[in-house]
Amino acid sequence: MKSFRLACLLAAALSVGATSALAQPASKIKIGLVSTLSGPNGAIGEEVRDAFNLALKLNGGNLGGIPVEVLIGDDQFNPQVGKQLFERMVKRDKVDFMTGVIFSNIMLAGLPEAVNEKVFYISPNAAPSPLAGKDCNPFFFVASWPNDAYHEMAGQHSTSKGYKTAYLLAPNYQAGKDSLAGFKRFYKGKVVDEVYTKLGQLDYSAELAQIRAAKPEVMYAFLPGGMGVNFIKQFVAAGLNKDIRLMLPGFGADQDISRGVGDVMLGINDTAHWALDINNAANKKFVTEFEKAYKRLPTVYAAQGYDTALILDAAIRSVKGNINDKDAMRKALREVKFDSVRGAFRFNTNHYPIQNYYLREVKKDSQGRLVNLLASAQPIAANHGDAYVQECSMR
Amino acid sequence: MTWILFLEQALNGLQFGLMLFLLASGLTLVFGIMDMINLAHGALYMVGAFLAAWLAQLTQSFVMGILLAIPLTALFGMAMESTLLRTLYARDHMSQVLATFSLILIINEAVRMIWGTDMPLAAPAALSGPVELLPGLYYPAYRLVIIAVGLVIAGLLYLAVTRTRVGAWVRAGASNREMAMAMGINIQRLFTLVFGLGAALCAVAGAMLGPLLAVQVGMGETVLILAFVVIVIGGIGSIWGAFVGSLLVGFVDTFGRTLMPALFREIFPPQVASAAGPAVASILVYLLMAVVLFLRPQGLFSRR
Numbered sequence: 001m002k003s004f005r006l007a008c009l010l011a012a013a014l015s016v017g018a019t020s021a022l023a024q025p026a027s028k029i030k031i032g033l034v035s036t037l038s039g040p041n042g043a044i045g046e047e048v049r050d051a052f053n054l055a056l057k058l059n060g061g062n063l064g065g066i067p068v069e070v071l072i073g074d075d076q077f078n079p080q081v082g083k084q085l086f087e088r089m090v091k092r093d094k095v096d097f098m099t100g101v102i103f104s105n106i107m108l109a110g111l112p113e114a115v116n117e118k119v120f121y122i123s124p125n126a127a128p129s130p131l132a133g134k135d136c137n138p139f140f141f142v143a144s145w146p147n148d149a150y151h152e153m154a155g156q157h158s159t160s161k162g163y164k165t166a167y168l169l170a171p172n173y174q175a176g177k178d179s180l181a182g183f184k185r186f187y188k189g190k191v192v193d194e195v196y197t198k199l200g201q202l203d204y205s206a207e208l209a210q211i212r213a214a215k216p217e218v219m220y221a222f223l224p225g226g227m228g229v230n231f232i233k234q235f236v237a238a239g240l241n242k243d244i245r246l247m248l249p250g251f252g253a254d255q256d257i258s259r260g261v262g263d264v265m266l267g268i269n270d271t272a273h274w275a276l277d278i279n280n281a282a283n284k285k286f287v288t289e290f291e292k293a294y295k296r297l298p299t300v301y302a303a304q305g306y307d308t309a310l311i312l313d314a315a316i317r318s319v320k321g322n323i324n325d326k327d328a329m330r331k332a333l334r335e336v337k338f339d340s341v342r343g344a345f346r347f348n349t350n351h352y353p354i355q356n357y358y359l360r361e362v363k364k365d366s367q368g369r370l371v372n373l374l375a376s377a378q379p380i381a382a383n384h385g386d387a388y389v390q391e392c393s394m395r
Numbered sequence: 396m397t398w399i400l401f402l403e404q405a406l407n408g409l410q411f412g413l414m415l416f417l418l419a420s421g422l423t424l425v426f427g428i429m430d431m432i433n434l435a436h437g438a439l440y441m442v443g444a445f446l447a448a449w450l451a452q453l454t455q456s457f458v459m460g461i462l463l464a465i466p467l468t469a470l471f472g473m474a475m476e477s478t479l480l481r482t483l484y485a486r487d488h489m490s491q492v493l494a495t496f497s498l499i500l501i502i503n504e505a506v507r508m509i510w511g512t513d514m515p516l517a518a519p520a521a522l523s524g525p526v527e528l529l530p531g532l533y534y535p536a537y538r539l540v541i542i543a544v545g546l547v548i549a550g551l552l553y554l555a556v557t558r559t560r561v562g563a564w565v566r567a568g569a570s571n572r573e574m575a576m577a578m579g580i581n582i583q584r585l586f587t588l589v590f591g592l593g594a595a596l597c598a599v600a601g602a603m604l605g606p607l608l609a610v611q612v613g614m615g616e617t618v619l620i621l622a623f624v625v626i627v628i629g630g631i632g633s634i635w636g637a638f639v640g641s642l643l644v645g646f647v648d649t650f651g652r653t654l655m656p657a658l659f660r661e662i663f664p665p666q667v668a669s670a671a672g673p674a675v676a677s678i679l680v681y682l683l684m685a686v687v688l689f690l691r692p693q694g695l696f697s698r699r
Contacts, residue, residue, distance in 0.1 A: 038507075038512045038612065039512060039513070039611055039612070039613065040513065040609045040611055042512055042513070172670075172673045172674070195656065195673075196656075196670075196672075196673045197652075197673065198673070198677055202607075202608040202609055203411070203607060203608060205407040205410070205411070205538065205649070206404060206407055206648075206649045206650075206652040206653050207652070209400055209403040209404050209407060209653070210400070210653055212400070212403070212533070213397060213399070213400040226609055230607075230608065230609065234535070234607070236523070236524075237523055237524065237525060237535040237536075237537060237538075238525055238533060238534075238535050239524065239525030239533045239535075260515075
């Protein structure tokens with residue numbers, strides 16, 4: 001009889017143990033970070049990776065109080081490689097969250113591997129328009145800005161400056177198309193031409209000759225990473241900067257680009273959701289610590305990578321580490337409250353951000369470095385969302 | 396299209412074509428004389444660029460960097476030929492493709508281990524601006540230098556192949572290898588020499604294009620494909636064919652990128668045109684190759 005009671009107790013204890021295991025906080029969190037870490041666009045991925053790691057380090061290696069292991073993969077700027085890395089990290093390594101990708105085409109190739117397995121993907125950069133609208137996904141969150149946003153603001157700024165003619169250039173892929181659509185949505189002048197080049201193209205001689213012949217007032221180029229460095233250098237070498245005003249999206253005139261191009265960058269305007277001198281405590285800490293750790297100033301990409309870690313930290317903390325309860329986790333992410341380096345931030349119903357956008361300008365700092373600072377503390381647009389949210393079925 | 400735009404695009408096409416020629420001439424000789432498919436030719440282009448960037452950093456001089464990189468790359472190419480590729484001549488093309496493809500991977504990773512994924516290489520500051528060639532026609536000074544270097548090398552190569560004894564050997568080897576051997580030409584040594592020459596030309600192209608594009612691991616692969624297109628169009632083993640083929644590819648690519656989107660905009664609605672124009676422009680070069688293959692399968696100036 002005694003032994004029977006003991007068995008019953010044991011069984012009860014075990015079953016209690018089993019049920020509570022489900023609701024128990026994870027003892028360790030695995031995060032997969034796939035980014036472009038080699039080639040002429042590799043510097044961008046390094047910004048995201050380094051900033052994400054910095055946020056972790058400042059947090060004592062924890063997110064939401066739980067130790068974190070980060071698996072890092074280089075997509076080599078190749079969608080096929082990116083997809084394989086996603087598959088391996090989700091299926092074999094069983095990561096709890098995925099993040100990291102820079103380029104929309106690579107993310108679109110890899111994303112299904114994560115979201116189909118109910119693994120949350122927090123995007124530190126790529127935010128293509130389809131995923132904001134009809135293809136919005138309960139497991140997809142954007143910590144950066146909608147693909148069109150910087151370009152909408154550049155269009156807005158060009159309109160308010162009264163530039164009558166504009167010439168647009170972007171690589172021929174999803175983010176390139178989103179960018180020019182965004183510019184045109186807010187630009188009231190005449191678009192003399194819009195040109196799409198091959199993604200990864202490094203020689204723009206043919207396009208520059210066209211631009212010279214078209215004589216636009218403002219030239220808007222969406223060219224991330226090494227493409228932008230080459231384009232601006234060649235734009236200047238062709239002497240076009242004398243007559244045509246070059247306008248760039250935020251990442252296109254950041255510290256990394258200026259380092260590669262040089263002093264001709266001075267005075268160039270761009271639009272972004274963040275700048276080195278955005279005035280809040282979180283940003284001051286981020287910029288100081290980043291420079292201390294990596295001996296260079298952060299770019300918008302770094303700011304996005306850093307915020308991605310902060311979002312995860314806050315959301316995991318608010319579910320008390322129960323990351324396997326996907327619905328609770330999603331709710332926590334949707335309502336996340338954290339001290340973003342960009343200032344005010346919240347997720348829209350389509351999991352894309354609502355935030356401020358600013359005009360910035362390339363200036364020299366006291367050490368003689370080219371830095372991209374706010375041209376005005378007054379945003380071009382405040383609490384700006386995106387044009388696709390109505391098409392998203394999530395409410 | 397105004398004539399100034401036309402001239403500027405023609406210069407762009409010429410510049411691109413001449414650099415392709417430097418790659419394709421070495422490739423076509425190796426293919427023509429040795430009947431050897433060398434996919435690692437692009438790797439030599441990369442090695443040349445990295446050596447130039449590294450030496451330019453050490454000597455603090457762009458010109459010294461290039462001048463030193465050329466013989467070093469030639470030596471590297473000759474060492475590659477005499478140790479490894481020599482054993483492949485008797486094999487079929489499939490083994491050659493496999494072996495030289497693996498060489499690409501090995502050289503890529505070796506360069507990554509030695510110098511990292513990329514290296515800075517800047518042209519002299521004096522060449523960073525534009526030059527006014529004609530009233531209203533501005534052209535980047537550095538691209539003019541590239542054109543000049545390309546033309547000079549093409550001229551020297553033409554003289555070397557048509558006017559010297561070694562050139563005669565090369566031509567003999569390209570048109571009939573067995574007969575050339577029967578006439579007492581030391582084909583073994585000729586092979587090594589040609590390979591060294593091809594590598595040196597690769598180094599010139601890689602180092603000259605470095606400041607314009609980027610010195611990075613994998614830079615050889617994309618350009619290698621175009622170089623193969625060139626020698627297929629020009630005819631395998633023919634230097635003259637490689638020259639004509641390079642300029643054709645250079646002009647078709649440059650003007651295609653300009654004219655195709657404009658043409659599509661005339662015919663189709665903007666939505667279709669903006670998607671299809673660039674896509675068609677990027678396959679134009681391959682269309683050209685297909686047409687040449689259809690009309691003259693042996694290439695425009697074949698030696699066989």
